[in-house]
Amino acid sequence: xxxxxxxxxxxxxxxxxxxxxxxxxxxxxxxxxxxxxxxxxxxxxxxxxxxxxxxxxxxxxxxxxx
Numbered sequence: 001x002x003x004x005x006x007x008x009x010x011x012x013x014x015x016x017x018x019x020x021x022x023x024x025x026x027x028x029x030x031x032x033x034x035x036x037x038x039x040x041x042x043x044x045x046x047x048x049x050x051x052x053x054x055x056x057x058x059x060x061x062x063x064x065x066x
Contacts (some may be wrong), residue, residue, distance in 0.1 A: 016043050018055055026050040 012033050017040040019028035029046045030036055042061040050056065 016046050017041065018043055018046055018050065018059070020055060024054050026053060026055050 014031045014033060015035075017030040017032065017036060018026050019030060019036070019040050021027045021039070029048070029051065030040065035042065041055060041059075043055075043059045044061055046059070050059070
């Protein structure tokens with residue numbers, strides 16, 4: 001019965017972040033509830049091919065922070 005409770009319980013929404021190093025290169029992909037720090041940029045979704053490359057300009061989330 002525990003699995004039914006877990007199945008229908010409300011889970012917190014996870015947000016997507018990309019950690020950017022001092023050169024503007026994506027060094028880490030993160031999913032968490034709130035911003036992990038100043039060196040992270042929120043994105044709508046992330047792609048593994050961004051790792052080790054500059055963050056594409058279309059990837060940064062626009063609009064008010066959640």
